[in-house]
Amino acid sequence: MTTEEGSFTTDDGFKLYTKTWKTAGPAVARLVFIHGFSDHCNTYGGFFPTLASRGIDVYSFDQRGWGRSVHKPAEKGDTGPTSRVLADIDGFIKSVLPSPVPLFLMGHSMGGGEVLCFAANGPAETREHIRGYLLESPFVDFDPKSKPSSITVVLGRLVGKLMPKRQMVNALDWKLVSRDQAVGMRIRDDPLCHDTGTLEGLAGLLDRTGALSSGKIRVGKAAGEGGVTRISIAHGTADGICSFAATKHLASQLEAKDKEFKPYEGYYHRLHDEPKPDGENYINDVGNWILARIDKPVEEAAKPKL
Template sequence: MATEESWHPVEDGKKLYTKTWRTAGPAKARLVFIHGFSDHCNTYNTFFPTLASKGIEVYTFDQRGWGRSVQKPSEKGNTGPTTRVLEDITSFIKTVIPSPIPLFLMGHSMGGGEVLCYAALGPADIRKHIRGFLLEAPFVDFSPASKPSPIVVFAGRLVGKLLPNVQKVNKLDVKLVSRDAAVQKQMEEDTLCHDTGTLEGLSGLLDRTGDLASGKIQIGDAAGEGGVTRIWIGHGNKDGITNFHAAKKFFDELSAKDKEFKTYEGHFHRLHDEPGTEKQEFMDDVANWILTRSVEPVQVEASKPKL
């Protein structure tokens, strides 16, 4: 297995830090991964190397406002609105398509919410390349343990319309992130996990979450490659950051025929970073879901009769 680091220039001139985990032999699938809030692509420890060891190449990047894509303090959390977030994802996916092997899109937490939005709202000419969508503890709603008060949300949105680039620190409780003390320490000490968002970026996150939780954003049964929606969601039922029950409700209401929801009993927010061997079950589940759908025949959209 080898890793590669690079910089991806987006259309507006912004450069995003990227990293790729390549397989030792011929790859069986490609995975584009979108990280979460106050996170970056180098915090995923054994997850990406494990996928690569199983034949899955991982392509990921530090989102605008996060990780090494931040070049100066004023850029911290400056993600832009949801349109900009989705455009950055599109720009990055374009670097790996057309893919000679099946391509999958996955997101964790905030990134999971973004991937759900992308499955519903992303450009059809890009989504047709995506074999399946995977979500790890997607941000469909806040867990009660982390939910801000309605007053705080209202005030933040109001001020955000006037001063979109004002930064606000929203400290994640590392004790809710994982039960592994070493992971808690890692997240606490990592200066790239800066817990800072702009009011515009935070408002966009809240809007996406609200639209997902309310059902305003819906994913049909033709979101991906071959006119088929394939979707997998994994969520710990003791997650104190994102809402397990909201994610399950969203899943239950999906019209997709190929869908799977996996409950991880007693697990917290970073399923790939739970203690000891418990994370291995999650990583194996992700790899097996991808590899199973990498060998299945692709269903092709029925041709429309010519008028």
């Protein structure tokens, strides 16, 4: 397995940090991965290398406003509106096309909500290249432990209309990230996980969440390659950040021909970062789901290397 760092320039001229985890031999699939709120693509530890060891190349980037895509303090959390977020994702996907092997799109937490929105409303000419979608603890709604007060939301929206680029710290409770408290402390102490959003960006996040939880945004039956929606949704039952119940309800409403909703009993928010062997079990499930949907699974991809 090798890694490659680089950059991607968006259609409006903004430079995003990128990283690729490549398999040692010929790849059998490609995965584009979208990270979550106050996160970046280098926090995923053994997740991406394990997928690469199974023949799956992983392509990811630090979203606008996050990680190494922040070039000055004023850019922290400045994601722009939802239209900008989806345009960045679309542009990055197109940068790895054409793909000689099946292409999958995955998102965690906020990134999972964004992937749902992309599957519902992204450009058809891009979605037709996506073999399947995977969601890890998608942000469909807040868990009660992390839900902001209605007063905070209303005031934030009002001020945001006047000062959309004003920054606001919205710290996640690091104790809810994983049952492995070392993981939570690592996220807490990472300067690139800055917990800062702009009022415009936070409003967009809340709007997407509200539209997903209310059913205003729906993923159709023909959102992927060949006019078929293939989707895997995973969520921990003890997630204290994103609502397990909201994700379960959304999954029950999907009409996809190839649909999987898998609850992970007792898991917290970062399924791949749960204590051994639970984190590894989830990572293996992701690889298995992808490999089951490629044209010719290879024998050497049958067993992960942890």
